[in-house]
Amino acid sequence: MSTLFSVPIVSTDGFIVCTNPTAHKEQKQRNIYVLTITSPKDNRLTPTLIDALLLSLDIIEHYYPKGVIITTSGIAKFYSNGLDLEIAINTDGFLEKWMWPLFRRLLTYTMPTVCFLNGHAFAGGFILAMYHDYRVQNPEQGFLCLNELELGVPLQTPMMQIFREKLTPITFRNVVLEAHRFTGKDSLQAGIVDAVGGMDAVLRLIHERKLFDKAATGIYGTMKEDMYARVLESLDGHVKNLAWREKIEKKKDAMQRRGLQAAERWERESKAKL
Template identity: 60%
Template sequence: MTALFTVPIPSTGGTIICTNPPPTPSSTSTISAKSKPKPKLDTSKIYILTFTSPPDNRLTPAFISAFLLALDILEHRFPKGVVVTTSGIAKFYSNGLDLQVVNETEGFLDRWLWKVFRRLVTYPMPTISLLNGHAFAGGLMLSMYHDYRIMNPSKGFVCLNELDFGVPLQSPMMAIFRAKLTPTTFRDLVLEAKRVPGPEALKCGIVDGLGGIGEVVEFIGERGLEGKAGSGIYGLMKEEMYRGVIGVLDDHEGNLAWRDGVEGKKGGLKREGLRDVEEWERREKKAKL
């Protein structure tokens, strides 16, 4: 497939390449035997952004900057259509954040990570994340900020594994899961660090379908997504849908202040609880004399 454009990721020698899928010879599918055949899908309005940033597509400032540029190029230089993101690395869609880079980069969360999350959740075209392999931690968050997700049915897991390595999830990281998942699925992902394969992810609503790029094209055709951005209000509709999520993304300082308040109150309750335990121990010791 001929590249429409390429954006480099200098820090890893990687790239984000934009292509169209192959043209469909006819209607992509019919919903049922009684459904009317759908018109031929215009695949020139399906834009596949394939990111390849070795070894595992970590969400670094360089990666995010390149991704944001690719989204800007599509919005301002191409007809409205559908944006599909996927990985050129077979094993990983994205392995999330590079914690060393995060710790060494001032303002990483609000200047890069929250920015790309906000861009996706308000993007003025339909967005689909094609999970070809693992999507862990920040990689799963990035996928959740897309409108739809299609996952490899036989390879890869989605997982929020921050619990395993002791990194608490911040408010914007939680907000999109709270908005899109059932409470039970949200709980299992966060408090069990559960690794979920494709079929189970579909069953519990984390993803919207299973397959590869062919199934993505079929999904777009069945839902008529290639024309949904044509009226010019697609992004506005998403802004209203996800008003609460956007509010959390835009209030970085407020989120930090809330966390400080929670930690302060928790510290007081912990000291009070320890005093009660020590008093109980003294009474127990005295009773045994």
């Protein structure tokens, strides 16, 4: 690998390093940019990490020839263990100012993006992977899991919408309502990832799908904007999403009150018959 630049993640003394595979002459000429994220201990999605990743994407777009982006982790066990909930809760506007802009940037990026899942991707880490164009998973190590159900943390609309858009209904159900842990083999079978293997499998996917030149005409991001219009609407409509959730909660509370009254009435009538 040939190092192109490095961006610090100051909160964890971590960094994102951009490298170019140089094992083969063709690969070097084809402008493949590998962004390796190392933010101990498990690449939690914090404002500083997100800022570093957004800056890295900006640097490549504006200072390097068009090509293909690969994101991966420098931490063997984890691609990303999701949000740091304490930081997210205590950071004003975390979703609107950091999470949604990152998701939007990746979803509409002007070059093909490939996520190499070298290890575990839980919760927000799994969601981040889904906002890439392609995914390759390590078949020997790591699970993909949306475990918010087990944590008791409801998913926001943009977190849910990307799975709805990219997965079959049955896989979508298994991801969200079962918090299923997908191995590389499981993920490939379910259509969550496009291939399994190591970095060689990532480079093979790029070569076989001829991703090198897809951004050359300048409309790659534009095509994705129309392709994922519903996801973008959810990302850009945070206030609307919250209003919808509030309306749903009010209806749910009213139904629960009616249900409780019906159950209590049944109990009284049952006792009266004894």
